[in-house]
Amino acid sequence: MSDLTKMTAVEIAGLVASGETSAVEVAQAHLDRIGAVDDRVHAFLHVDTEGALAAARAVDERRAAGEELGPLAGVPVAVKDVLTTKGVPTTVGSKILEGWRPPYDSTIVERLRDAGTVMLGKTNMDEFAMGSSTEYSAYGPTRNPWDTDRIPGGSGGGSAAALAAYEAPLSIGSDTGGSIRQPGAVTGTVGAKPTYGGTSRYGLVAFSSSLDTPGPCARTVLDAALLHQVIGGHDPRDSTSIPAPVPDVVAAARLGATGDLTGVKLGVVTEFTGEGAEPGVMAAFRDAAEALAKLGAEIVEVSCPHFKYALPAYYLIAPSECSSNLARFDGVRFGLRVGDDGNRSLEEVMSLTREAGFGPEVKRRIMLGTYALSSGYYDAYYGQAQKVRTLITRDFTSAFEQVDALISPTTPFVAFPIGSRTADPYQMYLADLFTIPTNLYGGPAISVPCGLSDGLPVGFQIMAPTMADDRMYRVAAALENAVGTLTPPAL
Numbered sequence: 193m194s195d196l197t198k199m200t201a202v203e204i205a206g207l208v209a210s211g212e213t214s215a216v217e218v219a220q221a222h223l224d225r226i227g228a229v230d231d232r233v234h235a236f237l238h239v240d241t242e243g244a245l246a247a248a249r250a251v252d253e254r255r256a257a258g259e260e261l262g263p264l265a266g267v268p269v270a271v272k273d274v275l276t277t278k279g280v281p282t283t284v285g286s287k288i289l290e291g292w293r294p295p296y297d298s299t300i301v302e303r304l305r306d307a308g309t310v311m312l313g314k315t316n317m318d319e320f321a322m323g324s325s326t327e328y329s330a331y332g333p334t335r336n337p338w339d340t341d342r343i344p345g346g347s348g349g350g351s352a353a354a355l356a357a358y359e360a361p362l363s364i365g366s367d368t369g370g371s372i373r374q375p376g377a378v379t380g381t382v383g384a385k386p387t388y389g390g391t392s393r394y395g396l397v398a399f400s401s402s403l404d405t406p407g408p409c410a411r412t413v414l415d416a417a418l419l420h421q422v423i424g425g426h427d428p429r430d431s432t433s434i435p436a437p438v439p440d441v442v443a444a445a446r447l448g449a450t451g452d453l454t455g456v457k458l459g460v461v462t463e464f465t466g467e468g469a470e471p472g473v474m475a476a477f478r479d480a481a482e483a484l485a486k487l488g489a490e491i492v493e494v495s496c497p498h499f500k501y502a503l504p505a506y507y508l509i510a511p512s513e514c515s516s517n518l519a520r521f522d523g524v525r526f527g528l529r530v531g532d533d534g535n536r537s538l539e540e541v542m543s544l545t546r547e548a549g550f551g552p553e554v555k556r557r558i559m560l561g562t563y564a565l566s567s568g569y570y571d572a573y574y575g576q577a578q579k580v581r582t583l584i585t586r587d588f589t590s591a592f593e594q595v596d597a598l599i600s601p602t603t604p605f606v607a608f609p610i611g612s613r614t615a616d617p618y619q620m621y622l623a624d625l626f627t628i629p630t631n632l633y634g635g636p637a638i639s640v641p642c643g644l645s646d647g648l649p650v651g652f653q654i655m656a657p658t659m660a661d662d663r664m665y666r667v668a669a670a671l672e673n674a675v676g677t678l679t680p681p682a683l
């Protein structure tokens with residue numbers, strides 16, 4: 193295969209390390225591809241051509257000097273616009289941060305740079321990571337490379353579409369309720385949500401701090417594992433970061449690729465009956481589960497009775513935290529400022545700025561969260577939701593006493609047409625029916641392609657216990673080996 197943009201990260205890193213290809217050539221090939229297709233996909237909000245070429249040149253110089261390169265050196269990566277990048281615009285898909293150039297790099301971006309990866313730019317997303325379709329970006333939607341009339345998932349639709357459009361072999365997402373896994377599922381790519389606290393939130397613009405988890409996106413399970421290894425691990429600058437090494441996800445992906453799952457016990461969640469899910473999605477999921485059984489996995493049913501309350505609990509907890517986190521966008525400290533004509537009070541300027549700077553979905557969440565936290569309702573809403581969160585965590589704990597991992601479809605439906613779910617917020621929220629329980633629990637979960645329904649990709653979700661991220665990579669790699677990766681139609 194001579195087209196550098198069609199290669200895996202592992203292949204690219206190998207070519208760069210051996211000197212067969214330079215990192216600059218690799219970066220240029222991807223920048224050219226972005227130039228050729230991104231007007232149709234709109235995966236990127238900002239392409240950092242100069243920064244990418246400079247980073248690539250640095251890798252080539254290190255190689256020429258005989259320095260040892262890391263496993264992803266010279267590999268391009270696209271970063272969701274939710275992570276701060278020093279001197280490079282960071283908008284979080286919102287008008288309120290338009291023009292803001294952060295004075296510092298997030299830990300994830302710092303680690304990507306230290307690993308010699310080459311950041312191509314920042315990817316499109318639903319404003320403040322609230323959404324499931326990238327239609328709530330203030331900068332216009334991203335389109336699904338499988339069918340450009342359809343959504344690429346959200347909130348990290350740009351990061352997933354960049355992979356499926358061969359604009360980048362690796363990307364970074366963030367998952368609060370499914371924003372890595374759901375876009376992965378509907379674009380036929382791999383997306384992993386690490387254990388909460390397994391990847392640093394330092395420099396991740398906060399949506400819901402007790403749930404937000406940055407993580408890797410790739411076209412193969414092994415590439416995702418390599419990226420996970422690079423970005424993961426303890427960070428003293430994040431107080432919720434787990435002080436432990438990253439589970440050996442790379443070794444687990446390699447083990448899984450041998451295709452033997454003997455001794456692995458997987459649980460199908462009884463309550464995920466398929467109600468509300470498309471029959472084609474359920475069929476692809478069942479076929480994939482059978483494929484895993486053929487590899488030696490034992491598959492049983494496990495009841496998680498409180499999972500059905502996950503969606504309502506999430507839509508109290510996440511907006512509550514968001515209403516507090518987004519208070520900082522006041523027109524004084526960052527980005528946009530409206531109405532500051534010398535005659536208005538500070539309060540008026542703040543209010544005008546927020547009115548103009550936030551989109552309707554973000555405002556809906558702020559209002560919902562403010563209400564749920566207000567003194568008369570705190571116990572009835574926020575307090576109740578936290579109790580449900582505990583019950584869901586107990587469901588997971590007891591499930592993992594019975595099985596090694598839980599499995600389900602990633603999403604109830606395949607990529608839907610742009611505009612078809614924006615009128616009713618609830619229809620949009622349903623996209624995360626299967627992904628949200630994991631966020632409330634804090635464990636890791638991965639979405640891996642398992643086939644097509646009506647010609648569109650279906651994702652298979654594997655949920656593992658906290659800090660057993662390696663386990664999900666093993667199963668995911670075995671499945672990928674059995675069913676193969678998906679190739680979208682040419683753009």
Ligand code: GLN
Pocket residue numbers: 321322323324346347366367368369370371372399510621624
């Ligand atoms: N779709 C969910 C929401 O709108 C999840 C978003 C996310 O994971 N960032 O909140």
